[in-house]
Amino acid sequence: MHPFALERPRDLRSALALRAQAGRNDIATEYLGGGTDMVQLLQENVRSPERLVSLGSVLDKRIEASPQGLRIGGGATMAETAAHPEVATRFPLIAQALLASASPQVRNQATMGGNLLQRTRCPYFRDTGYSACNKRKPGSGCAAIGGENRWHAVLGGSEHCIAVHPSDLAVALVALDATVHVQGLSGERAVALADFHRLPGSTPHIEAELRPGEAVTAISVPEHPVNRRAHYLKVRDRASFEFAVVSAAVALDLQDGGRIREARVALGGVGTKPWRLPKVEAALAGAGLQRDALRRAAALAAQGAQGRGHNDFKIELMQRAIVRAVEAAGGVA
Numbered sequence: 001m002h003p004f005a006l007e008r009p010r011d012l013r014s015a016l017a018l019r020a021q022a023g024r025n026d027i028a029t030e031y032l033g034g035g036t037d038m039v040q041l042l043q044e045n046v047r048s049p050e051r052l053v054s055l056g057s058v059l060d061k062r063i064e065a066s067p068q069g070l071r072i073g074g075g076a077t078m079a080e081t082a083a084h085p086e087v088a089t090r091f092p093l094i095a096q097a098l099l100a101s102a103s104p105q106v107r108n109q110a111t112m113g114g115n116l117l118q119r120t121r122c123p124y125f126r127d128t129g130y131s132a133c134n135k136r137k138p139g140s141g142c143a144a145i146g147g148e149n150r151w152h153a154v155l156g157g158s159e160h161c162i163a164v165h166p167s168d169l170a171v172a173l174v175a176l177d178a179t180v181h182v183q184g185l186s187g188e189r190a191v192a193l194a195d196f197h198r199l200p201g202s203t204p205h206i207e208a209e210l211r212p213g214e215a216v217t218a219i220s221v222p223e224h225p226v227n228r229r230a231h232y233l234k235v236r237d238r239a240s241f242e243f244a245v246v247s248a249a250v251a252l253d254l255q256d257g258g259r260i261r262e263a264r265v266a267l268g269g270v271g272t273k274p275w276r277l278p279k280v281e282a283a284l285a286g287a288g289l290q291r292d293a294l295r296r297a298a299a300l301a302a303q304g305a306q307g308r309g310h311n312d313f314k315i316e317l318m319q320r321a322i323v324r325a326v327e328a329a330g331g332v333a
């Protein structure tokens with residue numbers, strides 16, 4: 001492991017001052033949240049910053065629910081958030097996605113801000129024995145395209161990177177129209193979660209819409225009728241402690257009689273960012289919960305999907321996951 005200095009600032013402003021260029025991976029100073037991802041990357045020499053700025057004691061950890069919605073401090077842990085009674089009852093999609101993530105030990109340590117900015121699990125990114133990885137080393141190529149790509153994206157990829165965004169939480173949050181609150185030395189701003197993670201394009205090493213030095217300070221989710229009737233379906237290679245092969249986050253507002261008034265649908269495990277599906281949502285609006293109608297709507301998720309060989313199966317699997325998650329949210333599974 002490359003030696004580094006650990007800074008423990010007294011307050012957020014000092015932390016922001018210490019940090020030069022958050023959101024990029026070509027810099028020598030980085031933030032540290034709970035460290036559950038960062039420490040792995042340091043151990044494997046994937047990251048080698050000169051300095052880490054710990055946000056542990058300076059970020060807001062409060063979780064507050066009001067009639068307008070939910071606000072979660074960026075320093076709250078995944079475990080605290082999942083266990084919060086208002087999250088569990090009013091925003092079950094968030095609690096379900098968190099509880100399907102990692103392990104209790106990781107969830108006790110990992111922060112909500114760090115979760116959104118965790119790095120991809122692409123094995124070529126995480127193993128420095130592979131020289132070609134544009135995300136780790138810009139301009140070096142992509143070993144996954146033409147290599148083993150079972151875990152990779154079928155939506156949102158470019159010729160420079162097809163890595164999947166790994167966060168379960170982000171998939172639930174994008175379905176619920178969440179907002180990410182960020183702060184830098186020049187002030188605070190809010191970014192829709194749908195816009196927060198970037199498509200890889202030709203710069204896959206720049207992953208988030210963060211300006212130099214900005215930190216994630218909070219996440220907010222608006223109150224909405226879809227929030228309470230939701231299901232997070234995670235398909236994975238083993239029952240726990242595993243990332244998604246495919247996941248589907250669904251939230252529904254049902255009319256009397258069971259027809260869908262409004263649906264929110266997002267996918268994980270298949271996109272280079274958390275993948276919202278407005279066309280599927282539009283097709284579900286007004287539909288009943290019969291399997292044929294759901295299947296027709298889910299088929300729209302495949303528009304624009306591109307398999308790379310080993311991951312071709314995801315295109316069918318993600319449609320089935322949507323159908324199952326809608327049925328579960330609608331109470332007919």
Ligand SMILES: Cc1cc2nc3c(=O)[nH]c(=O)nc-3n(C[C@H](O)[C@H](O)[C@H](O)COP(=O)(O)OP(=O)(O)OC[C@H]3O[C@@H](n4cnc5c(N)ncnc54)[C@H](O)[C@@H]3O)c2cc1C
Nearest residue numbers: 033034035036037038101102111113114115117167168216
């Ligand atoms: C064994 C294992 C299994 C896992 N399984 C899953 C899973 O199934 N699903 C899932 O979603 N996740 C999974 N994870 C990932 C886990 O959720 C993340 O490691 C964790 O959420 C990261 O949070 P952290 O606070 O520890 O971040 P850190 O590791 O401290 O930081 C992660 C990144 O975010 C940056 N960062 C941290 N906080 C901030 C902030 N507030 N503002 C700006 N930048 C910041 C850091 O610089 C770093 O680049 C797993 C992790 C492990 C180790």
Ligand code: SF4
Nearest residue numbers: 122133134142161162
């Ligand atoms: S998919 Fe992205 S992260 Fe994986 S090897 Fe290619 S460039 Fe690197």
